[in-house]
Amino acid sequence: MIIDLTGKTALVTGSSEGIGFAIAQGLAQAGATVVVNGRSEAKVAEAVARIGGAARGRAIDLGTAEGAAALVAAEPAFDIVVNNLGIFQPSDFFETDDDVWDRHWAINVMSGVRLARAYLPGMAARGWGRMLFLGSESAFNIPADMIHYGVSKTADVSLARGLAKRMAGTGVTVNSILPGPTLSEGVAAMLKDAVAAGKTLEEAGADFVKAHRPSSIIQRPARVEEVANMAVYIASPLASATTGAALRVDGGVIDFIV
Structure with a gap:
């Protein structure tokens, strides 16, 4: 199996480190031109230097509507978008105030909503595209100490499934990936x-x-590279029959067979 993304442009949000960086690096190694995103100019520049090649960076806070608009103005089209940006914060439900809920919703969910709204129409017009959402095994195994996080990840999985249906017949696939502890x-x-x-x-x-x-x-x-391997495959032309799926890289944590 050879994954060749030569000529494709890809955005990976929240990719200056962690799973996002591993995905960006994997896409670049497969030939894609990758845009690395994060909030820190220094960390984004460091990540771009580590990836090398045709990678470039955009230090923009995508947890806000203004940040999303700035990115779209600077980068009006992508073939592949990986919505990896996310946060988690252990906090008991009864001690978790609205600000924590709002922050998780803005960053973990609305960042992907805005980018899907901006980039999916162009993918459809070109007849090809890949949009991925990083969910989590916590989308199904809601953690008692991070209910707010689990709810946001369940929303990401639902968003991906709904968008896959909305993009039916366009040549664009939309999927979510569910890492476990990584x-x-x-x-x-x-x-x-x-x-x-x-x-x-x-x-x-x-x-x-x-x-x-x-x-x-x-x-x-899991190692970050193990999650990235799934993302790179799903972003490729080889995965053309996979859409609307919640793909597990959870080490078997989710205890059901579907």
Whole structure:
């Protein structure tokens, strides 16, 4: 199987590090011209330098309507859009105020809504396109300590499914990807105390999965590259018959067979 994205342009939101960076790097390695996005000029520039080639950066806050408009004005068309931008914040439901809910909704959901509204019509007019949403296993296994996050990820999966139906017959596919626990920088920060106590990051990650995601079949976090591999395939012409799907890269955490 050879994935060739030569001539395709791709946007990966929230891609200066973590899963987003791995996806951007994977798309670039497959031949796509990739736009890296983040809020920090320095981090975006560093990510672009690491990817090399034809990659370029856009340091824009896509958690706002103004940021989305600025990006679309600067980059009016893409063949591939990966809505990876997202945040998570453990917080008990009864201590989670409206500001936290609003922030998760704006960043995790509305950023993708705005970019879909902006870029899908152009993809349809050209007869080809790929739009991906990074959901989470938390979209189905709603975490009791992050209900607000789980709800936002369920919305992403629903959004992708609805948009796939809306784009039927256009040559454009829309899918969501559901990572499980993944060794991104954010997860590494969450595990810093265990690492400081003498464990390796991989050991700390495996302990976390066994304690908090005991249904995991692989019994460890995924690597960011393992999630990116799925995204690169789904973004390619080879995945032309896959649309409206919620594709799991969760290590078997979600305990059903559909």
